[in-house]
Amino acid sequence: MLCNLQRYATHDGPGIRTVVFLKGCSLSCRWCQNPESCSRSLDLLYDERLCLSGCQRCTRDTTCFKRENTTGAVLIYRDKLTEPEMRLAADACPSGAISLCGEPAEAEQIMKTVLRDKAFYQRSGGGLTISGGEPFMQPKLVLQLLEMARRENIHTAVESCLHVPWHYIEPSVASVDLWLVDLKHTESDKFLEWTNGQLSLIQHNIRRLGEQGANIVFRVPIIPDFNDDEATLRDIVRLAAEHYSQFGGSGEIHFLPYHTYGMHKYHLLGREYLCARQPLERPELLVFAEQQATDCGLTAILRG
């Protein structure tokens, strides 16, 4: 299931790239700014600012959309929504207030779009990036896309949290030029509390990638109350430095300061946002993190 596809991207690997976002993630990070990519199934987004509440077309053929009697606003009973009802409502809505996220897509179909910009990849040193969600929630599709890109001599990158069994990842390793891997924390309990995931699984997979000579760039999201303290950032940088000294690789570490650009999407999805509502309050931490990385011999890059 495809979440969306972004052409002319410049932040997810070198050069100009097409980023294929797949749906489904095995973590539930509280700060996630792409909540529409978390589930593997179709999602419905409702934007009340675009709703012409008088029209009520969404209520005609479905039972999960109702008109609120006093205000005329649309009420959505999300727990009862089925895929056919979502599609009916989105088709009926004339204003775009109801939209869907998620499209069943075959590798061949996705590659047709990717190949449209092959000339740009060649001129800029870019290529294909597969992202998510967690792309390896759909390991077969990832492998197919990577192998097709390989046959076309297109550079490949995968952006992953690596929170999946190793056998989902292993078949793809030989076809990936660059791994963009999140390093979010070094303490298992804190990691579990904020992401609902097992840090040991990720650490195991990072080691396996290192053993196979994978070219990794580590990326560190800096999140208020989760890892925005000197001790944690120092530990994360040390972990990255140890990996590079043991297995080699890019020696790069990217810091991604917390932002709230995706917060409104929770509202559109009818979900609660559980993280801070303000951007990072201590920008000096970024200077600290960069200095730590430089002291450990790493190349630090700050991503806006």
Ligand code: SF4
């Ligand atoms: S069909 Fe769209 S515009 Fe009309 S009431 Fe429903 S959500 Fe609003």
